[in-house]
Amino acid sequence: MSSTLLIHHLNDSRSQRILWLVEELGVPYEVKRYERGADRLAPKELKEVNPLGGAPVITDGGRNLPESGAIVEYIISKYGEGRAQPPEAGMLDNLYFTHYSEASLMPMLVQQLIFKMIPAQAPFLIRPLLNAIFNKISAGFIEPRLKLHADMIEKHLEKCGDWIAGGSEPTAADYMMVFCLEAWGNSSPFLLGPKTKAYVNRAHARPAYKRALEKGGEYKYAGDL
Structure with a gap:
């Protein structure tokens, strides 16, 4: 084995x-x-x-x-051998964002995606009606909630430095958050602030990230925001 x-x-x-x-x-x-x-x-x-x-x-x-x-x-x-660990001051941020990424943020993004997919896959004749219905629901419920998330993430990135936990290298929170933000940026980047986009692009610029793309192959979220 x-x-x-x-x-x-x-x-x-x-x-x-x-x-x-x-x-x-x-x-x-x-x-x-x-x-x-x-x-x-x-x-x-x-x-x-x-x-x-x-x-x-x-x-x-x-x-x-x-x-x-x-x-x-x-x-x-x-x-890890001591790497990818947050500084003491960033331990709570690392813990929070590691779990926030999939527990709170990603369900909202998946819901937004489903609301786009349903009309697109519906029979042609009822597609305009479903588009109108789901666009109204999204504008009234999903987008305002996502705006709250986007603002919270942007404010955190304004104060934490290059990485979520404030250290000199990515920690668990970053590995979890970057994918969520890549997917978000691929579907509705207009909600994301400049610090958030720069954060994703900073991850993309790392040699290790580029090597991971070579190993993994096709990845539609690899473009900078």
């Missing part, structure tokens, strides 16, 4: 953040790629390592571990 960390990577997914993390830490690893189908869904083969069929998943020591947040914390704890 190989002792090398194996990352099960799905294109255009959260698993890109795991590739970035291990490249930053210099962890030896292998990649097993999975490609989305024409329907943009993950292939059924992913269910062999994750019963829910999603990515990322890592295999380490013969055991599989799904879920981005769990994987990020596990890799930093086991392989």
